[in-house]
Amino acid sequence: MKIDRLIAILMILMNTNKTTAVILAEKFEVSVRTIYRDLDTLLVAGIPVMTAQGLNGGIYIDEAFKLDKQYFSLKEITHLLVGLKGIESAMDDHGLKAALEKVKSLVPEEVSDEFNDAMGQVSIDLLSWIGHSEIKEKLKKIKYGLSKSVVIWFNYINRRNKPSSRSVEPYRLLLKESAWYLEGYCLEKSDFRMFKLSRMIELKVTDQTFVKREFIPQRNDVNGWVKNQMMLIDVEFDYSILERMVERCGEKNIEKIGVTTYKAKMPFTDNAHSYNSLLSFGKNIRCVGPEKIRAKLLEHIESIKKMYYD
Structure with missing residues (x-):
């Protein structure tokens, strides 16, 4: 948007001694002519944008206009x-x-x-190794729906791999454990639901607008909706996955019981996703209890074996 570019150009000019139209054009992926039009717009708005010719010339802003930079440390x-x-x-x-x-x-x-x-000491990179361009495109469409109060449509694959088509009024994007989620009002279910972006397929922005409903964001920590489904299971595991287990269980819930063996209280939900997640550790982990979870885990393993023997 032009207004965003104008603000960004203004901030660059306030942050540098001089720059050039060519540099600004490359940064914002527009033509040099467009940059000069933007500078004219800033001048009309009363911002003292100046230019200097020659070897050390360039575009700059009057020092008297720059903000006091001592507000933040x-x-x-x-x-x-x-x-x-x-x-x-x-x-x-x-x-x-x-x-x-x-x-x-x-x-x-x-x-x-x-x-x-x-x-340079801290860097946050929220991009996944693979598929980040698809997520970015979905985020762009959802953000449009959020800003314009427009219904979005998509095919959705839930945790049980059951497909369905959804029309959703978008209300909030949530980034949780490196995954993006959408909270919105599902017109098919007539209720607020949460959808994982990686499970959305063929997402489209419709031309159907909506009047915003009263929206109360869900609590997405262990004190919120997760708490009712969460339990702790006893596991023993090998040193090779210690780092991953610290992330899942917390260091205080892990105890060393052998030279290369540990035990832990591991957060777990009784669903297919959690069983698959547990099996992703392979032979490096073993569920000790409760017996109910051990039995279901064995059933899950047998069903996988059966698939290969059939």
Whole structure:
């Protein structure tokens, strides 16, 4: 959008001594002529954009117009930028790019080296190794539906691999454990539901608008809807998967019982997804109890074996 680009250009000019139309055009993937039109727009708005000719020339903004950069500490600005860059890497949103430039403009020039060092110490990359371009495209369509209050349609494969077609009023995007989810009002179920983006197929934006309903976001931690389904199972596992088990169980729930053997209380839900997840560790883990889960796990294993013997 033009307004996002104008804000971003303004923030770049406030954050640098000089730049050029060519550099701005490459950054925003537009023509040099478009950049000059944008600069004219900023001038009409009363922003003192200036140009200088010659070897050290370029585009710049009057120093008297620049903001006081002491409102945030360097540490606070760094935290803001690390978070924004992580989200921007996943969503590829022009509004986020503009926000990044705004925050960068708050960095005093005299501490720019210190700031660059601090920024290099932490990096957040929310992109998956494979398929991130498809997720980005889905995010773009859903964000359009959110901003315009437009119904989206998609085919959905649930955890039991059952397909269905859904028309949904989008209300919120959620990033949870490196996966994106949509909370929305499902017109087929006449209720609010949560959908995982990776399970959506052939997502389309419709021309059907909607009036927003009262929306109360679900709690998505162990104190929310997950709590009713969650249990702890006893497992023993090999050192080779210790890192993954620390992520799942927490270090305080793990105890060493042998040279290379550990035991843990592992969060678990009684559904096919969790059994498949447990089996993904292969022979490096063994469920000790409760007996009910052990029995179901054996049934799951037998069903897999049967598939190969038939």
